[in-house]
Amino acid sequence: MSLDWSQTEHCFSLLYSIFKFYYTSGACHTLSRVVPSTPVDTSVLVSLLTNCDDGHRCMLPISVHNAQKLSNLRAINVYEMRITSIAPSERYVALSYVWGNISIPFLLQAKKDELMKPRGLEGIYAKIPLTIRDAIEFVRRMGLEYLWVDALCLVQDDPEDMAMGIEAMGLLYEHSFFTIVAAQGCDADAGLAGVGSRQNTQLKAEIMPGVTLVGNGVTGNGMGCEEYLELVTYYGTRAWT
Numbered sequence: 001m002s003l004d005w006s007q008t009e010h011c012f013s014l015l016y017s018i019f020k021f022y023y024t025s026g027a028c029h030t031l032s033r034v035v036p037s038t039p040v041d042t043s044v045l046v047s048l049l050t051n052c053d054d055g056h057r058c059m060l061p062i063s064v065h066n067a068q069k070l071s072n073l074r075a076i077n078v079y080e081m082r083i084t085s086i087a088p089s090e091r092y093v094a095l096s097y098v099w100g101n102i103s104i105p106f107l108l109q110a111k112k113d114e115l116m117k118p119r120g121l122e123g124i125y126a127k128i129p130l131t132i133r134d135a136i137e138f139v140r141r142m143g144l145e146y147l148w149v150d151a152l153c154l155v156q157d158d159p160e161d162m163a164m165g166i167e168a169m170g171l172l173y174e175h176s177f178f179t180i181v182a183a184q185g186c187d188a189d190a191g192l193a194g195v196g197s198r199q200n201t202q203l204k205a206e207i208m209p210g211v212t213l214v215g216n217g218v219t220g221n222g223m224g225c226e227e228y229l230e231l232v233t234y235y236g237t238r239a240w241t
Contacts, residue, residue, distance in 0.1 A: 034204055034214055040194035042141045049142075049178065062088050062175055069168040070175070072161055074107075074153040075146035078139045082120040083107060083152060092146035094176035095135045098234050099151070100187020104129055106156040115152070128152075129188035134195040135180050141195075148172065183235040 052058055062070075070088040077084050086092060105124045107115060114120055125133070132149050139147045155161040165172070173179055184190050204214045 034212055039196060042138070046142060059177070060175060062171075066171050066175075069164070069171055072164050073148075073172070075148045076121065076136060076152060077145060078136045078147055079145060080118050081122050081125070082118050083112075083115045084146075086146055088175060090146060091144065091177045092148050093135075093139050093142075093144055094148045094173050094179045095132065095150075095182065096173070096179050096238070097131050097135075097182035097188055098186065098238055100185075100189070100234070102129060102187045102189055103127070104151050104188055107152050107154065108157050109155055112155060121152075130191040131182045131185070131188045134192035135182070138180065138192060138195050144177065148176065181235075186234040 067088045073086055073088055074083055075086050075090075075092045076082070105127045115124075121128070132152070135147055135149065139145075150165075154165040180192070182188075182190065182192055184193060204212055206212045
């Protein structure tokens, strides 16, 4: 059901069509829901991924030809805090985000050996943008080991390494265990909502005990991931999404 409403200084009034509230019981994924300000419960995500992995076998087997294309694959070891080479068959998470107009430490030839030593990333950790740091923390909470991030896993001043990485970009995302899509914000310092505490700006009102209406100012019919991402201006400017 939906109700036309407007917000006054002290209460929610059923007036003219300004926003629409949608009642949610959690039974339908297309309905709005109240988002808590606490961090995401990763145990739920782990359970969903485990069920998918065990029941659906969604992970694509990698051919010898494609494995060769990913022969220079590197990832951040989130426990050892270093960049390391991994086999394409290893389970890794990919991060899809926007750089924006901020300073980002890159993997460069002169720094490569240093950053691949155990704890090598700790020396530049404060300079790593928040979105990447949140992704590192999230992968760690998920009980996984490897995170792929373009800025720190492709040697940015090595034309051959960059060419191989860019050519294999589709395969890289395709063979990741899953991809973190950081669609919020206009740069890599936006962070990942739900890793730390979330700033809750939802419009909601409890109209009777146990019944909360949640404002959905985008659509009343529910939108899929693709439709939502089309509305995210900055994320849509990425070279590959």
